[in-house]
Amino acid sequence: MNQHDRKHEQLVDELRELFLKVDPVPPLVTQAAKAALDWRRLDAELAELLADSALDAESPALRRGARATLRSMSFSAGRLTIDVEIHGEGADRIALGQLSPPRRATIELQSADQVESTTVESDNLGRFRTKLPATGSIRLRVASDPAGANWVETSWIPL
Amino acid sequence: LSGGAELEKLVRGARAGDESAWGAIVDRSQALVWATTRAHRLPRASAADVAQTTGLQLVENLDRIKDPGIVARTRRSPELAWINSVKEDE
Numbered sequence: 001m002n003q004h005d006r007k008h009e010q011l012v013d014e015l016r017e018l019f020l021k022v023d024p025v026p027p028l029v030t031q032a033a034k035a036a037l038d039w040r041r042l043d044a045e046l047a048e049l050l051a052d053s054a055l056d057a058e059s060p061a062l063r064r065g066a067r068a069t070l071r072s073m074s075f076s077a078g079r080l081t082i083d084v085e086i087h088g089e090g091a092d093r094i095a096l097g098q099l100s101p102p103r104r105a106t107i108e109l110q111s112a113d114q115v116e117s118t119t120v121e122s123d124n125l126g127r128f129r130t131k132l133p134a135t136g137s138i139r140l141r142v143a144s145d146p147a148g149a150n151w152v153e154t155s156w157i158p159l
Numbered sequence: 160l161s162g163g164a165e166l167e168k169l170v171r172g173a174r175a176g177d178e179s180a181w182g183a184i185v186d187r188s189q190a191l192v193w194a195t196t197r198a199h200r201l202p203r204a205s206a207a208d209v210a211q212t213t214g215l216q217l218v219e220n221l222d223r224i225k226d227p228g229i230v231a232r233t234r235r236s237p238e239l240a241w242i243n244s245v246k247e248d249e
Binding site for chain 1: 176189197212218
């Protein structure tokens with residue numbers, strides 16, 4: 001590490017201290033982030049986010065408040081594509097999904113704020129539907145074989 | 160240990176499921192995440208959502224971090240870009 005890097009790190013440390021005094025991170029926030037490690041699963045392949053209509057428009061800071069009625073996302077892992085549409089608002093929010101290529105599969109909905117996950121089955125055409133929690137982040141896990149030994153999971157979706 | 164080497168060790172620990180290593184990463188990174196979202200004037204509830212999602216996404220990408228030092232460095236954070244300008248003026 002050269003001298004500039006050291007000075008830089010020092011400055012960052014000082015700045016961090018300052019921020020911590022002025023606007024500290026709420027303990028619950030830190031707690032939630034620490035709990036995130038429990039969600040680490042080594043049995044699943046990550047499905048990358050290919051597209052998210054919420055990211056198409058302007059910056060997230062500006063978007064808040066301008067309520068879109070429909071949000072659509074696509075995830076992909078190998079040959080499997082998972083398309084998800086989120087309909088409705090708040091407690092009435094649901095997700096409609098489509099697996100491509102279409103097939104029957106077990107789909108688990110995980111919510112970062114809840115220990116319990118819910119499970120739905122897709123139909124012959126690869127379609128599924130599930131209720132969503134009102135807040136927080138979610139992800140979907142799709143069984144990639146009938147025995148449920150291998151899973152594909154989407155990256156976390158902030159609702 | 161330099162900041163980068165220490166973080167590399169922490170990231171290795173977190174990959175292996177070591178909660179205290181992960182906790183140390185969180186303590187170091189959340190202050191910046193929080194400050195960044197607040198600098199964007201996000202309300203506290205939204206900033207909390209962002210902080211949680213950032214933690215979750217860091218976990219799901221633990222195996223793909225090539226340069227663990229980047230987690231603690233702020234060069235890529237636009238809100239703190241002025242630090243770099245200070246550095247360049249030296």
